[in-house]
Amino acid sequence: MKISDKVKEEFFNNILRTNGCWFWIGKKQHGRAYLLVDGKRISPRRISWQLAHPDEQFDENFILKTSCMEKDCVRDDHLYLSMRSYSNAT
Ligand SMILES: [Zn+2]
Numbered sequence: 655m656k657i658s659d660k661v662k663e664e665f666f667n668n669i670l671r672t673n674g675c676w677f678w679i680g681k682k683q684h685g686r687a688y689l690l691v692d693g694k695r696i697s698p699r700r701i702s703w704q705l706a707h708p709d710e711q712f713d714e715n716f717i718l719k720t721s722c723m724e725k726d727c728v729r730d731d732h733l734y735l736s737m738r739s740y741s742n743a744t
Pocket of ligand 1: 674675676720722723724727728
């Protein structure tokens, strides 16, 4: 996914940067943070990850979790890829 300057700007306008975490203060639905990109809802964590890894293709089999355990954290170096679990979906 190519991140346009507009999306990048919107991403940075919707986070609160602290010395530790970067907290998402933008839109949410049912507790899930999102950013509208071309009419599609994209996770800000994914945008953060993609900005940090511009040459890598995001694999849909993975989700992004945070090592700091902060639900709203979107800081790229707190993110790690985790295999999506289909078996215990609730
Ligand atoms: Zn964090």
